[in-house]
Amino acid sequence: MRELEQEALAAIQEAQDLEALKALRARYLGKKGLLTQEMKALASLPLEERKAKGQALNALKDAIEKALEEREKALVEEELKRALERERQDVSLPGVEVFSGGLHPITLMERELVEIFRSLGYQAVEGPEVESEFFNFDALNIPEHHPARDMWDTFWLEGEGHSLPGPLGEEVRGRLLLRTHTSPMQVRYMVAHTPPFRIVVPGRVFRFEQTDATHEAVFHQLEGLVVGEGITMAHLKGAIYELAQALYGPESRVRFQPVYFPFVEPGAQFAIWWPEGRKWLELGGAGMVHPKVFQAVDEYRGALGLPPAYQGVTGFAFGLGVERLAMLRYNIPDIRYFFGGRLKFLEQFRGIL
Numbered sequence: 617m618r619e620l621e622q623e624a625l626a627a628i629q630e631a632q633d634l635e636a637l638k639a640l641r642a643r644y645l646g647k648k649g650l651l652t653q654e655m656k657a658l659a660s661l662p663l664e665e666r667k668a669k670g671q672a673l674n675a676l677k678d679a680i681e682k683a684l685e686e687r688e689k690a691l692v693e694e695e696l697k698r699a700l701e702r703e704r705q706d707v708s709l710p711g712v713e714v715f716s717g718g719l720h721p722i723t724l725m726e727r728e729l730v731e732i733f734r735s736l737g738y739q740a741v742e743g744p745e746v747e748s749e750f751f752n753f754d755a756l757n758i759p760e761h762h763p764a765r766d767m768w769d770t771f772w773l774e775g776e777g778h779s780l781p782g783p784l785g786e787e788v789r790g791r792l793l794l795r796t797h798t799s800p801m802q803v804r805y806m807v808a809h810t811p812p813f814r815i816v817v818p819g820r821v822f823r824f825e826q827t828d829a830t831h832e833a834v835f836h837q838l839e840g841l842v843v844g845e846g847i848t849m850a851h852l853k854g855a856i857y858e859l860a861q862a863l864y865g866p867e868s869r870v871r872f873q874p875v876y877f878p879f880v881e882p883g884a885q886f887a888i889w890w891p892e893g894r895k896w897l898e899l900g901g902a903g904m905v906h907p908k909v910f911q912a913v914d915e916y917r918g919a920l921g922l923p924p925a926y927q928g929v930t931g932f933a934f935g936l937g938v939e940r941l942a943m944l945r946y947n948i949p950d951i952r953y954f955f956g957g958r959l960k961f962l963e964q965f966r967g968i969l
Contacts (some may be wrong), residue, residue, distance in 0.1 A: 620650065621676050628683045634691055637684060644680055651677055718966035722836055722954055725942035726818045729838050732862040736855065738814040738840070743801035745820055746773070748780060749791040751800035755912040756879040769824035770796055783807040784920060794822035798839035799879060802905070802933060805841065806913040810925040812844030818938070829950045836938035843905065843931030849882070852902055852932035860888040863941070867891040872902075880933060881906045890944070897944065900936030 624644050631637045644651050655673055658666050719727075730740045758765055771794040782788040783804040801817040817839035825831045842851065853870060860868040869889040877883040880903025887896040910926035917924060939951050946965070948954070953961050
């Protein structure tokens with residue numbers, strides 16, 4: 617019995633891995649193990665001898681189980697140490713900066729403009745970039761063959777029978793195009809809502825332009841629309857004045873010059889005095905919503921079974937280019953930088969919120 621104990625404990629201590637330890641457990645304690653066979657043989661012994669040998673075998677079993685448990689724990693710890701050593705990292709080395717990304721300068725400028733108008737009680741809404749001829753032109757007092765359509769070089773979608781959802785989910789059929797301005801949302805919003813309201817519409821627009829330092833085929837606009845009773849040009853000028861004050865401080869001023877736009881009457885080109893540059897910035901167009909636009913909205917509402925909502929009200933609209941302001945804000949000399957995808961250019965705007 618003493619020899620069996622010494623043999624088992626020595627073999628357990630010398631086991632190099634868990635598989636070897638598992639084999640030793642089966643050798644001594646398994647169903648056909650050496651210690652198991654000794655216990656089965658107890659039945660053939662006299663009572664007194666059986667009692668003494670049984671106690672000795674139980675003590676040996678306890679010793680072997682304890683040794684197996686201790687050796688298993690030691691092997692697991694050794695394997696963990698080896699794994700940690702394999703995966704060890706030298707945290708004293710300097711870290712490598714990872715480019716976490718940031719907002720595009722156009723997005724930064726657009727968000728700033730939207731927040732300015734939100735502070736004045738405007739709601740920001742968005743519209744589809746693929747638009748119907750009706751909302752982009754016809755409803756805005758620009759019928760087919762009207763000379764004003766020459767002001768927009770348009771990307772038309774090929775094919776016939778196209779359709780898209782209208783303001784209330786109805787199907788709108790006809791020629792489709794990439795919208796040339798954000799003004800179609802004036803009509804879409806008015807069809808689905810009744811005055812009074814104040815909205816701004818930020819978004820991307822498309823025109824078939826020859827690109828240069830100040831022109832791109834894809835650019836961004838911010839549209840504004842206010843409709844209610846007694847709205848006048850004074851309210852429009854007040855809104856643009858508040859924009860100027862928020863962008864360029866108390867020294868900024870606003871200048872309006874008469875100009876023609878088919879969907880406003882009267883129409884104006886507005887400029888803001890830029891104190892830092894000591895010059896006027898031509899930012900966009902504006903004016904009072906043309907009565908024919910209100911008429912087109914009510915006719916469309918009538919076709920949907922809705923009552924007229926734009927009789928006896930007035931409103932103003934304005935639109936400005938986001939890229940123009942962003943180029944001034946961030947001192948960018950060429951509009952094409954915005955869409956070139958160069959990381960060296962975009963990394964400059966990390967951390968700007």
